[in-house]
Amino acid sequence: MPYRTDHVGSLLRPERLLVAREAFKAGRLPLEELRAVEDECILEVFQRQKDIGLEVFSDGEFRRQSYTTDQYEAIEGFAPEYPKAPSTRPDGTVVTVQMHTKPVVGKLRQLRRLTEHESSFLLAHAPRPFKVTMPTPVRVPGSQPNIPAPYASLAEINEDITAIFRDEMVALADEGVTYLQLDKVPTRFVDPEAREAMRAQGLDPDAEFAAEVALENQCYDAARREGVTFAMHFCRGSRTWWQGGAGAYDAIAEQAFGELHADRFLLEYDTERAGGFEPLRFVPKGKSVHLGLVSTKNGALEDEGDLLRRIDEASKHVDLDQIGIGPQCGFQGASERDGAHMTMDEQWRKLELIVDTARKVWG
Numbered sequence: 001m002p003y004r005t006d007h008v009g010s011l012l013r014p015e016r017l018l019v020a021r022e023a024f025k026a027g028r029l030p031l032e033e034l035r036a037v038e039d040e041c042i043l044e045v046f047q048r049q050k051d052i053g054l055e056v057f058s059d060g061e062f063r064r065q066s067y068t069t070d071q072y073e074a075i076e077g078f079a080p081e082y083p084k085a086p087s088t089r090p091d092g093t094v095v096t097v098q099m100h101t102k103p104v105v106g107k108l109r110q111l112r113r114l115t116e117h118e119s120s121f122l123l124a125h126a127p128r129p130f131k132v133t134m135p136t137p138v139r140v141p142g143s144q145p146n147i148p149a150p151y152a153s154l155a156e157i158n159e160d161i162t163a164i165f166r167d168e169m170v171a172l173a174d175e176g177v178t179y180l181q182l183d184k185v186p187t188r189f190v191d192p193e194a195r196e197a198m199r200a201q202g203l204d205p206d207a208e209f210a211a212e213v214a215l216e217n218q219c220y221d222a223a224r225r226e227g228v229t230f231a232m233h234f235c236r237g238s239r240t241w242w243q244g245g246a247g248a249y250d251a252i253a254e255q256a257f258g259e260l261h262a263d264r265f266l267l268e269y270d271t272e273r274a275g276g277f278e279p280l281r282f283v284p285k286g287k288s289v290h291l292g293l294v295s296t297k298n299g300a301l302e303d304e305g306d307l308l309r310r311i312d313e314a315s316k317h318v319d320l321d322q323i324g325i326g327p328q329c330g331f332q333g334a335s336e337r338d339g340a341h342m343t344m345d346e347q348w349r350k351l352e353l354i355v356d357t358a359r360k361v362w363g
């Protein structure tokens with residue numbers, strides 16, 4: 001039976017964790033002491049998630065600076081600094097934002113495992129089942145201004161990165177992790193303007209999407225084990241503005257749900273920009289969909305009646321038994337001191353609402 005209640009992964013960081021990470025970055029706190037604070041905070045959120053009655057646990061991604069893993073420390077060959085780029089807000093003002101991804105600048109060499117420092121603690125202490133999330137390998141280089149030696153193409157870079165992520169997924173499945181989630185950014189494939197821009201460059205959006213799916217399937221296929229759930233989160237950002245273009249899932253639904261070898265799709269559905277539920281008709285039997293009906297972009301608690309109505313609406317397009325609910329994205333901005341969009345209490349109330357609503361629908 002698919003999970004009914006699931007959150008995407010990251011939770012708001014407690015103040016003492018933010019303070020500890022800052023001290024560590026400034027060289028005032030040794031790594032072991034940061035780890036000790038992380039451990040304490042993670043044990044607290046295990047308990048909180050258990051009390052609320054969530055079905056899938058996470059460590060809140062408390063050991064991460066952002067939603068990505070520590071891949072840029074674990075793999076040699078990326079630029080030392082995160083690039084910055086101008087971004088236009090809806091009101092027309094231009095701000096400089098730091099990218100979440102770094103370009104590749106040379107041969108990629110893995111120095112250590114990507115998530116072992118997270119999974120070892122989860123395996124020892126987390127209630128079951130718990131998830132480990134990773135970005136899809138194809139988005140790891142972000143925008144690549146040029147192709148550095150020894151690579152001849154972006155495809156070659158992606159092959160190397162995918163091999164590293166594939167091996168990480170295999171290691172996690174072998175260790176006994178039963179829920180593995182990749183996070184994919186579908187913006188340029190769902191946004192009609194972005195699709196047009198791709199065509200103008202002589203690229204076929206469907207073929208580009210298929211190339212990503214093929215690499216992601218390498219990860220799922222290699223790690224496939226009995227009893228392991230493989231998920232894909234379609235991430236459109238958790239900020240209120242600038243991140244994530246508009247566009248319904250219609251443009252990619254048939255390909256994504258039909259061809260990705262994931263068992264579960266975690267989709268944004270908290271605002272109009274994601275479109276309607278019609279594309280859910282392409283979710284095959286045996287696979288499940290997580291409707292991200294609760295927003296992590298603001299602290300206002302959703303209305304339970306609205307959630308029930310939306311689940312009912314979705315069930316006209318995909319079997320009710322294939323549906324679960326949760327937030328549309330991680331509680332992000334979570335990792336940035338001024339980035340949180342709500343208080344800790346508002347976060348937990350949203351998660352409680354999800355569990356209460358699911359009990360009304362599925363018992």
Ligand SMILES: [Zn+2]
Binds near residue numbers: 008233236237329
């Ligand atoms: Zn997301």
